Amino acid sequence: xxDRKIDDETGIETTGHEWDGIEELNNPLPRWWxxxxxxxxxxxxxxxxxxxxxxxxxSATAGVLGYSTRGEVAASIEAHEAKNSELVAALTATELTxxxxxxxxxxxxxxxxxxxxxxxxxxxxxxxxxxxVGYPNLLDDDWLWGGDVESIRYxxxxxxxxxxxxxxxxxxMPAFGEILEEEEINxxxxxxxxxxxxxxxxxLAAQGTEIFADNCSACHGENAMGxxxxxxxxxxxxxxxxxxSREAIDYSVRYARYGVMPPWGPRLSEEDVRAVSVxxxxxxxxx
Amino acid sequence: xxxxxxxAAREPIFPRKVTxxxxxxxxxxMIVTLGIYYLTPWIRWDRGPSLPDQAVLVDLANRRFYxxxxxxxxxxxxxxxxxxxxxxxxxxxxxxxxxxxxxGYTCPQTVWTDLFLxxxxxxxxxxxxxxxxxKAKWSARKWRLRLTKWTIWLVIAVATGGAWVxxxxxxxxxxxxxxxxxxxxxxxxxxxxxTATTFVFGGFMREQVCIYMCPWPRIQAAMMxxxxxxxxxxxxxxxxxxxxxxxxxxxxxxxxxxxESQAAGPGQVRYKATPYPNPALQVGGAxxxxxxxxxxGDCIDCMACVNVCPMGIxxxxxxxxxxxxxxxxxxxxxxxxxxxxxxxxxxxxxALSDEPKERAGEPGKPVxxxxxxxxxxxxxxxxxxxxxGLIYALFIRTDIELTVSPVRNPTYVVQSxxxxxxxxxxxLRNKLGEDREFHLSLSSDAILRIDLEGTDNLLSFNVPxxxxxxxxxxxxxxxxxxxxxxxxxxxxxxxxDVESGDxxxxxxxxxxxxx
Numbered sequence: 037x038x039d040r041k042i043d044d045e046t047g048i049e050t051t052g053h054e055w056d057g058i059e060e061l062n063n064p065l066p067r068w069w070x071x072x073x074x075x076x077x078x079x080x081x082x083x084x085x086x087x088x089x090x091x092x093x094x095s096a097t098a099g100v101l102g103y104s105t106r107g108e109v110a111a112s113i114e115a116h117e118a119k120n121s122e123l124v125a126a127l128t129a130t131e132l133t134x135x136x137x138x139x140x141x142x143x144x145x146x147x148x149x150x151x152x153x154x155x156x157x158x159x160x161x162x163x164x165x166x167x168x169v170g171y172p173n174l175l176d177d178d179w180l181w182g183g184d185v186e187s188i189r190y191x192x193x194x195x196x197x198x199x200x201x202x203x204x205x206x207x208x209m210p211a212f213g214e215i216l217e218e219e220e221i222n223x224x225x226x227x228x229x230x231x232x233x234x235x236x237x238x239x240l241a242a243q244g245t246e247i248f249a250d251n252c253s254a255c256h257g258e259n260a261m262g263x264x265x266x267x268x269x270x271x272x273x274x275x276x277x278x279x280x281s282r283e284a285i286d287y288s289v290r291y292a293r294y295g296v297m298p299p300w301g302p303r304l305s306e307e308d309v310r311a312v313s314v315x316x317x318x319x320x321x322x323x
Numbered sequence: 324x325x326x327x328x329x330x331a332a333r334e335p336i337f338p339r340k341v342t343x344x345x346x347x348x349x350x351x352x353m354i355v356t357l358g359i360y361y362l363t364p365w366i367r368w369d370r371g372p373s374l375p376d377q378a379v380l381v382d383l384a385n386r387r388f389y390x391x392x393x394x395x396x397x398x399x400x401x402x403x404x405x406x407x408x409x410x411x412x413x414x415x416x417x418x419x420x421x422x423x424x425x426x427g428y429t430c431p432q433t434v435w436t437d438l439f440l441x442x443x444x445x446x447x448x449x450x451x452x453x454x455x456x457x458k459a460k461w462s463a464r465k466w467r468l469r470l471t472k473w474t475i476w477l478v479i480a481v482a483t484g485g486a487w488v489x490x491x492x493x494x495x496x497x498x499x500x501x502x503x504x505x506x507x508x509x510x511x512x513x514x515x516x517x518t519a520t521t522f523v524f525g526g527f528m529r530e531q532v533c534i535y536m537c538p539w540p541r542i543q544a545a546m547m548x549x550x551x552x553x554x555x556x557x558x559x560x561x562x563x564x565x566x567x568x569x570x571x572x573x574x575x576x577x578x579x580x581x582x583e584s585q586a587a588g589p590g591q592v593r594y595k596a597t598p599y600p601n602p603a604l605q606v607g608g609a610x611x612x613x614x615x616x617x618x619x620g621d622c623i624d625c626m627a628c629v630n631v632c633p634m635g636i637x638x639x640x641x642x643x644x645x646x647x648x649x650x651x652x653x654x655x656x657x658x659x660x661x662x663x664x665x666x667x668x669x670x671x672x673x674a675l676s677d678e679p680k681e682r683a684g685e686p687g688k689p690v691x692x693x694x695x696x697x698x699x700x701x702x703x704x705x706x707x708x709x710x711x712g713l714i715y716a717l718f719i720r721t722d723i724e725l726t727v728s729p730v731r732n733p734t735y736v737v738q739s740x741x742x743x744x745x746x747x748x749x750x751l752r753n754k755l756g757e758d759r760e761f762h763l764s765l766s767s768d769a770i771l772r773i774d775l776e777g778t779d780n781l782l783s784f785n786v787p788x789x790x791x792x793x794x795x796x797x798x799x800x801x802x803x804x805x806x807x808x809x810x811x812x813x814x815x816x817x818x819x820d821v822e823s824g825d826x827x828x829x830x831x832x833x834x835x836x837x838x
Contacts, residue, residue: 040327049327051327051329052327062329064327064328064329064330064331065329065331066330066332066333066531066535067330067331067332068333068528068531069535070330136777137776137777137778138777138785142777162732162733164730164733166733166736173733173736175744175746176736176737176738176739176744177738177739178738178739232741270739273739273741274737274738274739274740274741274802275737275739318795319795320744320746320776320795320797
């Protein structure tokens, strides 16, 4: 190549391009770099064939490998469940009362139950299980239907006062507004208040003692300590599901309350019911 | 006119064998660095029955990093970050003081290329034999030599990729699994990738990796200044260069020119004879005998420095991006200087700021003055500061790591007897290789009761070896006690290792009904 032009200053060959006297030096790129560039093009084309890529009218091309991100998630969930299958089997096979906090199965049940609780139970009982008015606090030591793990499991499985499950826990307090006289109601409310508070009308409360014995003690007990067989709350403790004010108690006596919980047996898997029961039992009130 | 090609094929480089001080040093560095790399995973270190006994292990599955007596948990990743910062600062320090020593001596690309070159020389012979073989047609002999070389390279490459995976799981077990083809596919894939990169980068890409793929040459150049000690050519001593025959020719031309000028008389000199071979000798437009005989430099243009260069450059062109400062040209040139009876150091480690002095015939600044300057002192100070910080952090680590997070949903719970309960999530890390029993207690000005979930009124619980345990803890105040009625009460939770008596505590608060 006789027409090679060499730049005098640098001794480097020029490309022969010149603009207004400015010449372009030719510092050639390594050829393997060019091949790398071609390789990326080949890779890119192959990739769009192998994986979902080209947008079409209703969806993108599927790719010959049949990959999808949803499929990947499903596979990873499946793999996760397969990994836990042994624990799940053990959880359904073991008596819940035999689970001790030191063993792995208990830890697994608590962790699994916590996620079930957040998804299914927190709407009423709160994300911290502290409950709300009308929805029991699950952290304390007061249980309407029993706080041992089997009782909790039964409640979760069948629910309370629902029509869906014939085995649901069931009881109903009469609305005493239609049964008792006005002054009898006032007296029995005062009596109930006197059981746990210090600020009450003792004369009125004394009048209520007999009314309580006649009308309420059948369910709530002679000492008003409640009855878990019937889900009758303890009226002598510091915990009030519907509030401990005079108005709230008056309302409860007059109109009664009818708290409902759905049965979770039909909605959740056996292991989820068991797990969430273990979880609730581990929150501090478990007996 | 045909356009020149915009793409260049790689020019093969056949570095000649060289001996000398720096070559010996590089052999030793190669032995030590490769030794560390290949052997480290096989060092055993007893940590007790529940922990791995590999001295250096990156246990990704269990999220632990073991380094001899040190065990790093994921939350202590700042140690790794600190070490990376130190590595960065160390590189700055060495580069500003000694130039690209990392590239020249310890970079894996340099070390493995060096090893591959050694194999190449052993199979195919030295530079000249390699050039001949390169130009030769493909014959049985060429195939035999090439295949032998590639096979040895491949064995080294497999060993390199193989050694890497041993850092991530128990080495003896993995080796057995690898040999029985029962190891995890990831192990084989990793080995395959590293084998391929080692084989290609060390055998075929070599200097291309440094020049076109590596960012270091650009970055390191920014850290060097004129006080940096680096490999350089004493151009003021070597130039004008010339081989023996060139020197003879120059001398003859100068003599002829001198005669002409004497014949023409002073001021009449007009040089138009044969173009002068070495423009550097044209003093004042005319060659002078003095210049030709006495001012020829020490460089005899023997190309030894070029022939040994693994990057295929000519150090006499000055500082250039391709130079990895491997110093082999120093060895090659010193060897030649010894043979022709000139002093060593025509190519040498030197600071460019010494050039004016050396040109004037004075000695340069002493080496320590080049090295100890504000920049390097600052780098050293920063490097040491972080190092000391890490050592300090390492020593204040306790064997008991305790976190207490008060449950604030809800802030407190009223029990049926009216007492107030707070819940705390206590997390305990047991970093030892054996299960430990911990006793929990609290201290506070107020009267408070402590209970542990699921322990049947016991105040101690077990944390398995090398695990974190979450324990739910209840603190209760009686209904009429001040802690139950007021807003907030301070308290301190203690844990004590039942066996050793080691203690740790965390301060937290208790919420009363006022809260």
